[in-house]
Amino acid sequence: MATCEVCGNDYDKSFEVIQDGKSHVFDSFECAIHAIAPVCDHRGCKIVGHGLEAGEQFFCCAHCAKHSGVPELKDRASHTRA
Numbered sequence: 001m002a003t004c005e006v007c008g009n010d011y012d013k014s015f016e017v018i019q020d021g022k023s024h025v026f027d028s029f030e031c032a033i034h035a036i037a038p039v040c041d042h043r044g045c046k047i048v049g050h051g052l053e054a055g056e057q058f059f060c061c062a063h064c065a066k067h068s069g070v071p072e073l074k075d076r077a078s079h080t081r082a
């Protein structure tokens, strides 16, 4: 049993997420997203999917990257199997 670091809920199905070597405990994905999901540089929306990176910038989708002047980005997520 662990307490969610966002809402303080003491829940027996809470889970741990390791980000940059740091441990976080949440009771729900909603709280996890609220606390540690990266934020889109264009609209400030939470990046819940794979997202896109351009240098120091993060975007939720190619559309946002394009609107922020980064036109060449394509979704990094590769669904081809090696």
Ligand SMILES: [Zn+2]
Binding pocket: 004, 005, 006, 007, 008, 009, 026, 027, 028, 031
């Ligand atoms: Zn919570």
Ligand SMILES: [Zn+2]
Binding pocket: 040, 041, 042, 043, 044, 045, 059, 060, 061, 064
């Ligand atoms: Zn966005």
